[in-house]
Amino acid sequence: MDARSIIAGIRDRKGLPREAAVWFANGLASGDVTDAQAGAFAMAVFLNGVGEDGRVALTRAMRDSGRVLEWNLPGPVVDKHSTGGIGDCTSLLLAPALAACGACVPMISGRGLGHTGGTLDKLEAIPGYRTDVPVDEVNRLVSEIGCAIVGATADIAPADRRLYAIRDISGTVESIDLITASILSKKLAAGLEALVLDVKVGSGAFMKTMDEAEALARSLVQTANGAGCRTAALITDMSQPLASSAGNALEVLEVMETMTGVAINQALWDVTVALGGEALALAGLAEDAGDGADQIEEALESGRAVETLGRMIAALGGPVDFVERYPDRLPAARVVRDIEAPSDGFVGAIDAEALGQTVVRLGGGRLRDGDRINPSVGLSEIMPVGEPVEAGETIVRIHAASEGDAERAAAAIAAAIRIDEEEPEEPPLIQKRIG
Numbered sequence: 433m434d435a436r437s438i439i440a441g442i443r444d445r446k447g448l449p450r451e452a453a454v455w456f457a458n459g460l461a462s463g464d465v466t467d468a469q470a471g472a473f474a475m476a477v478f479l480n481g482v483g484e485d486g487r488v489a490l491t492r493a494m495r496d497s498g499r500v501l502e503w504n505l506p507g508p509v510v511d512k513h514s515t516g517g518i519g520d521c522t523s524l525l526l527a528p529a530l531a532a533c534g535a536c537v538p539m540i541s542g543r544g545l546g547h548t549g550g551t552l553d554k555l556e557a558i559p560g561y562r563t564d565v566p567v568d569e570v571n572r573l574v575s576e577i578g579c580a581i582v583g584a585t586a587d588i589a590p591a592d593r594r595l596y597a598i599r600d601i602s603g604t605v606e607s608i609d610l611i612t613a614s615i616l617s618k619k620l621a622a623g624l625e626a627l628v629l630d631v632k633v634g635s636g637a638f639m640k641t642m643d644e645a646e647a648l649a650r651s652l653v654q655t656a657n658g659a660g661c662r663t664a665a666l667i668t669d670m671s672q673p674l675a676s677s678a679g680n681a682l683e684v685l686e687v688m689e690t691m692t693g694v695a696i697n698q699a700l701w702d703v704t705v706a707l708g709g710e711a712l713a714l715a716g717l718a719e720d721a722g723d724g725a726d727q728i729e730e731a732l733e734s735g736r737a738v739e740t741l742g743r744m745i746a747a748l749g750g751p752v753d754f755v756e757r758y759p760d761r762l763p764a765a766r767v768v769r770d771i772e773a774p775s776d777g778f779v780g781a782i783d784a785e786a787l788g789q790t791v792v793r794l795g796g797g798r799l800r801d802g803d804r805i806n807p808s809v810g811l812s813e814i815m816p817v818g819e820p821v822e823a824g825e826t827i828v829r830i831h832a833a834s835e836g837d838a839e840r841a842a843a844a845i846a847a848a849i850r851i852d853e854e855e856p857e858e859p860p861l862i863q864k865r866i867g
């Protein structure tokens with residue numbers, strides 16, 4: 433068995449047998465599979481798929497390419513995963529809120545992928561915050577605090593670590609088979625008892641249509657439940673950014689404003705509460721999702737969630753006074769420019785992917801593997817769809833490293849946001865439950 437024959441089999445629509453999946457995953461982890469072969473494999477899967485059996489085989493093979501964790505924790509081990517969007521910073525609210533409700537949350541997160549932001553990149557906007565943490569330390573932190581948001585160690589699904597980076601730079605992100613195997617290989621290796629999935633749909637998501645999003649949600653839920661992890665998914669709207677900011681430090685700032693009550697983003701709050709309710713019910717900590725949602729809301733409103741977040745940040749190397757001094761602790765961009773509405777009307781539609789690509793080109797994401805991120809850049813005060821505007825009113829604020837970057841971003845934003853005379857119909861924020 434060799435990489436060339438496995439790739440050729442997928443190219444010729446013969447699927448991915450279990451033995452081939454194991455060989456290729458081990459080759460990714462060991463380095464026997466080259467970057468060129470990994471890219472060819474990803475493209476073959478992207479174009480032809482591997483079927484349900486191949487998807488399960490690849491998930492399990494990538495999970496077993498490294499260490500499968502076992503925890504010694506005082507409560508049920510729970511996690512959440514989002515398929516990626518713009519302004520999607522719910523993990524920063526949800527992990528500490530779940531912990532405040534009795535769950536144990538060793539949240540192994542990822543970096544930005546394509547036009548979407550990554551939880552680790554957001555947290556690394558906080559000075560000193562460490563995402564590379566040994567498993568024993570994660571166990572201790574979760575035992576003491578209730579949650580720790582960290583990156584996968586080198587021995588967790590190493591096959592996925594390689595393939596994930598290749599997908600990001602080879603135009604093969606939007607594949608149900610590859611997304612399923614990537615997400616679940618890491619989550620199942622993390623020894624979870626319950627998992628809630630946030631599957632995004634719309635212009636800023638990898639799944640642009642409801643049919644695509646539902647297919648991915650069912651693939652994820654069926655594969656995870658089949659592997660013994662209680663799992664459900666919510667399909668949520670990503671036809672516009674979830675938060676009113678997009679960019680690493682800017683999203684952390686909005687999270688802190690929401691959690692401290694300074695300026696609550698209702699959409700961000702509502703998605704967090706819904707996901708948390710599902711997670712607590714799956715973990716046996718709530719009678720049902722409604723009861724769980726009430727518990728999450730109380731944890732956020734009472735301040736218990738933000739207090740937990742502050743303890744986690746301090747324990748992972750961030751400022752001990754972050755909750756009290758977060759505006760002073762986050763980096764700020766050198767250039768700030770407002771984009772104004774060209775006419776009276778309503779925000780009619782937003783190309784959220786275009787806004788995400790704008791953030792990447794400002795330096796807030798990666799165009800090539802190894803690119804260094806500027807945590808201060810991005811967009812803020814993004815007006816939501818349906819909002820009435822007057823000519824000259826700010827609809828987006830650009831945060832850039834240079835005047836030239838701001839100028840290029842302004843042109844992209846002008847093409848991405850449409851102002852209509854009539855008020856548009858807004859899609860529901862939470863569109864469907866699977867599981």
